[in-house]
Amino acid sequence: MANKVVLHTPIKSEDIENLKIGDIVYLTGKITTCRDVAHRRLIEEGRKLPVDLEGGAIFHAGPIVRPIEGQENAYEMVSIGPTTSMRMEKFEKDFIPQTGVKLIVGKGGMGQDTMDACQKYKTIFCVFPAGCAVVSAVHFKKIIDAQWKDLGMPETLWTSEVEELGPLIVAVDTKGGNLFEENKKTYKKRAEEVYEEIIPNVRFIK
Amino acid sequence: MSKEAQVKQMTDIMAKFVGYTAKVLPDDVAAKLKELAEKENVPIAKLLYETYAKNQKLAKELNRPSCQDTGVLQYFVKCGTNFPLIGELEGLLKEATVQATFATPLRHNSVETFDEYNTGKNVGKGTPTVFWEIVPDSDTCEIDTYMAGGGCTLPGHAMVLMPGEGYEGVTKFVLERMYTYGPNACPPFLVGVGVATSVETAAVLSKKALMRPLGSHNPNPRAAEMEKLLEEGINKIGLGPQGMTGSASVLGVHIENTARHPSAIGVAVNIGCWNHRRGHIIFDKDLHYTITSHKGAEL
Numbered sequence: 001m002a003n004k005v006v007l008h009t010p011i012k013s014e015d016i017e018n019l020k021i022g023d024i025v026y027l028t029g030k031i032t033t034c035r036d037v038a039h040r041r042l043i044e045e046g047r048k049l050p051v052d053l054e055g056g057a058i059f060h061a062g063p064i065v066r067p068i069e070g071q072e073n074a075y076e077m078v079s080i081g082p083t084t085s086m087r088m089e090k091f092e093k094d095f096i097p098q099t100g101v102k103l104i105v106g107k108g109g110m111g112q113d114t115m116d117a118c119q120k121y122k123t124i125f126c127v128f129p130a131g132c133a134v135v136s137a138v139h140f141k142k143i144i145d146a147q148w149k150d151l152g153m154p155e156t157l158w159t160s161e162v163e164e165l166g167p168l169i170v171a172v173d174t175k176g177g178n179l180f181e182e183n184k185k186t187y188k189k190r191a192e193e194v195y196e197e198i199i200p201n202v203r204f205i206k
Numbered sequence: 207m208s209k210e211a212q213v214k215q216m217t218d219i220m221a222k223f224v225g226y227t228a229k230v231l232p233d234d235v236a237a238k239l240k241e242l243a244e245k246e247n248v249p250i251a252k253l254l255y256e257t258y259a260k261n262q263k264l265a266k267e268l269n270r271p272s273c274q275d276t277g278v279l280q281y282f283v284k285c286g287t288n289f290p291l292i293g294e295l296e297g298l299l300k301e302a303t304v305q306a307t308f309a310t311p312l313r314h315n316s317v318e319t320f321d322e323y324n325t326g327k328n329v330g331k332g333t334p335t336v337f338w339e340i341v342p343d344s345d346t347c348e349i350d351t352y353m354a355g356g357g358c359t360l361p362g363h364a365m366v367l368m369p370g371e372g373y374e375g376v377t378k379f380v381l382e383r384m385y386t387y388g389p390n391a392c393p394p395f396l397v398g399v400g401v402a403t404s405v406e407t408a409a410v411l412s413k414k415a416l417m418r419p420l421g422s423h424n425p426n427p428r429a430a431e432m433e434k435l436l437e438e439g440i441n442k443i444g445l446g447p448q449g450m451t452g453s454a455s456v457l458g459v460h461i462e463n464t465a466r467h468p469s470a471i472g473v474a475v476n477i478g479c480w481n482h483r484r485g486h487i488i489f490d491k492d493l494h495y496t497i498t499s500h501k502g503a504e505l
Contacts, residue, residue, distance in 0.1 A: 022250070061274065062274065062275065062313065063274050063313075064270075064271055064274050064276070064311055064312065064313045066311050078270050078271070078274075078311060079265075079270050079271045079272070079273065079274040079313075080274050081273055081274045081275070083275065083356060083357065084356065084357050084360055084390045084391075085390075086390055087360075107357065107390065107392075107448070108357075108389055108390030108391075108448075108449060109389060109390065109449075127448060127450070129254050129257045129258070129261075129447070129448055130273075130357060130392050130448060130479075131258065131261070131272070131273045131392050131479060131480055131481035132257050132258060132260075132261035132272075132273075133261070133265075133270075133271065133272060133273045133274040134261050134264040134265045134268060134270050134271075134272060135257055135260055135261045135264060137270065138264065138268075151324070152314055152317070152323070152324025152326060153313060153314040153324065153326070154313055154314065154315070154324070155324070167253065167257070169250070169450065179450070180389055180449065183389065183449065183450070183451055184385065184386075184389065186444075186451075187384075187385035187388070187389070187443050187444070187445065188385045190385075190442055190443045190444065191381045191382070191384060191385045191443050193442075194381060194439035194440070194442050194443065195377060195378055195381050195439075197439065198377050198435045198436070198439050199374045199377060201431070201432075201435055202372070202373035202374060202376070202377055202432055202435070203372065203373070203374065204372070204373050204428055205369060205372045205373070
């Protein structure tokens with residue numbers, strides 16, 4: 001790629017505010033896995049997140065990690081890819097201002113509330129191709145921290161050093177753009193047309 | 207061979223097979239993805255298909271699960287009444303799951319409900335799930351293995367329609383699921399539809415439909431026609447890989463059906479993501495096995 005855009009943590013608003021939906025970026029620095037229960041603990045249970053995410057990046061992901069033999073509390077990232085981000089929709093609008101996170105990586109779309117928060121606080125949401133957990137894992141250089149391990153392997157907050165993690169496709173930008181919401185309108189319209197085409201052929205009950 | 211030795215042998219084979227299916231796609235799915243990638247002309251979709259292919263190559267080379275969500279294991283068993291390990295089968299499949307979890311490694315995907323803790327072994331109350339079909343006077347055992355990931359489990363839906371809604375209602379039910387939940391479910395995916403009486407019968411059929419090889423059709427001509435209409439129709443929606451638009455949406459549409467109560471049409475939909483980790487293995491009475499889903503697989 002001619003102009004490979006690489007974001008570095010800590011990310012500043014000016015690094016991302018000109019990015020728009022459909023742009024492709026890469027990440028170098030730190031990223032923390034953070035999904036359902038961690039969001040719930042912060043937002044609904046009022047517990048302090050044990051990781052500093054100011055200017056940081058989170059990955060909606062529950063990875064496969066493996067202990068490194070012969071070392072205490074050391075783990076290797078085996079496979080990691082995004083989970084359905086829409087599950088975090090109910091929390092993200094509060095999560096963004098409370099943590100100062102600047103980059104959220106996940107899969108599928110996020111809704112209006114996240115879109116509003118991304119615009120207000122200058123945060124972006126990007127999609128990493130789901131199901132491509134080895135393409136992703138090879139960019140994870142080292143797991144440097146593990147918090148809330150009581151939640152089990154998928155839900156632990158794993159913080160890792162990554163190098164040029166990507167492709168990350170911008171799906172919610174800081175200007176109110178939302179790739180999936182726009183696509184969804186098209187899909188709905190097409191599905192309605194398809195329905196009209198199919199039904200004359202399936203009137204089996206007569 | 208003693209019963210104990212037989213159980214150990216089959217457990218080891220199943221553990222290795224499950225691990226293998228986490229890393230390598232079945233032949234039919236790999237071929238279909240290649241075909242869709244070749245036909246694709248939307249730039250973002252082409253990039254995504256390239257990433258898919260790169261991922262599958264890396265997974266095999268580095269010997270790692272191709273997707274981090276290795277699912278809750280499900281086994282669809284077609285077991286002869288004279289298969290020597292019929293009584294031990296359910297227990298050994300559970301043990302094979304634990305073994306595969308540490309050897310592969312697989313993600314820990316069994317959270318005990320109500321107590322809400324992850325067992326850390328990938329097995330728990332009722333997991334892995336074993337679905338049984340008993341075959342009289344046979345001494346072989348066929349097993350479909352499936353890793354049901356969270357992303358493509360989420361769109362699963364079942365309901366009972368009134369007969370007045372007809373197959374038009376079935377069509378509507380399926381299509382609605384495609385544009386609402388589809389983009390998040392890792393398209394191009396396989397769509398399984400169950401048509402029966404009630405939610406549980408339709409739901410089991412919709413998952414069984416995902417075990418059928420790609421390109422197979424329902425033996426009923428009308429059901430087969432509906433599979434084709436839905437496949438073409440859902441492709442026209444143009445979800446593309448990752449739901450980011452493209453020329454196709456699905457790997458296929460499979461319908462499974464039974465007779466129904468005159469007052470009800472039970473319908474269910476289940477989705478299998480593009481990384482459709484299904485395996486099929488057949489054991490004879492001496493535990494010689496044949497793998498039909500992955501040609502040339504070595505365990």
